[in-house]
Amino acid sequence: MENKTSRRSSFKKIGLSLAAIFGVGTANAISKESTTKEVVGEIVQDNNMPLFSGAVKHGNTLYIAGKGYHKEGDIKVHTKEVLDELERELKKNGSSMEKVLKVNVYLNDLNDYKDMNEVYRGRFGMNPPVRTTVATYGGVPGDSLVEIDCIAALD
Secondary structure (H helix, E strand, O other): OHHHHHHHHHHHHHHHHHHHHOOOOOHHHOOOHHHOEEEOOOEEEEOOEEEEEOEEEEOOEEEEEEEEOOOOOOHHHHHHHHHHHHHHHHHHOOOOHHHEEEEEEEEOOHHHHHHHHHHHOOOOOOOOOEEEEEEOOOOOHHHOOEEEEEEEEOO
């Protein structure tokens, strides 16, 4: 019996060594920090129950929920206001427009694509993030002409 236990222990050590060499982690290698999210934006409620968080930090990444503009104006006004709001949220949480990795743009009307791009162009620096742009069936919630969310790296 002693021989089997010793052999199992040796195989386990070899397996852990190979996992380390090939970058395969074990359950013990996952830090608590990498699995903990921190809500850093407001929590939106619906019927006195949490519906979604406005912003969440996870490790070195910041996730910002969609921002819309719910006042009068054309697509250019709405796009500028939404991008300004995203920038404030990024700065408040230790990031910036230049550190945005991914953007999703939701348009109320695909015919606004060109005008939205006029305002959007250059706002994320010389190395813009990847982006998906879609027109939403039924419109953007809250009567905004555009809604934008993003994922950014933290300092």
